[in-house]
Amino acid sequence: MTETELRKEQDIIEKAKKDPQAFGEIYERYFDCIFNFLYRQTDDEATAGDLCSQTFVNALNHLQRYEFRGFPFSAWLYKIAGNEVNKYYRKHRGKKVFSIEEVKVRELMEQTNDEYDEQMIARLISYMNELPTDMVQVLELRFFEDKDFKEIAFILDMTESGAKMRTYRALDRLRQQFNLKVKYDG
Secondary structure, three states, rough: OHHHHHHHHHEEEEHHHHHHHHHHHHHHHHHHHHHHHHHHOOHHHHHHHHHHHHHHHHHHHHHOOOHHHHHOHHHHHHHHHHHHHHHHHHHHHOOOOOOOHHHEEEEHHHHHHOOOOOHHHHHHHHHHHHOOHHHHHHHHHHHOOOOOHHHHHHOOOOOHHHHHHHOOOOOOOOHHHOOOEEEEEE
16 A cells, blocks of 8 residues: 555544544455455354454454554454454354455466466365464465555454564475475565
8 A cells, every 4th residue: 555545544544533424435445355354264154244344343443543653554343353253153162253355366376487387286185274363364364355564464463573473484384285386475
């Protein structure tokens, strides 16, 4: 997001703090990305819809406490959504799910210097489903949500260097499994 876009977004947020009706513009802007983020983690449309609704209700209810920290408002929404997913799995005592869109896996594979085929994509999807949740989270945010390390750190309550390290470790595990040469771009 450019500096101008960030300022415009902050203007909308300040307006929404005074008039909750203005929050509709924020909702419209971010609904799809937050819903898809939640859907990948639940693999259930109804659950993702419920969690998405709760995310936006919480954001609206706590909007007065929101403070700009140098990155898009969406980072705050992803943080709330992540907390909602964690609460859901604690309550239902289920194993966290990560549903990977094949298109996004292809984008990840295109960042390699190696050739890839359908069998390799299937193996990558299978292996990512076996990664620890913390590694999947950083990969999802970095490659599927296009978040920078600063935003990832905020969303996951860690340092920026911790976000980088966790991402590199996850990529190293994938590289070891597939002998991939993933380009690191920080």
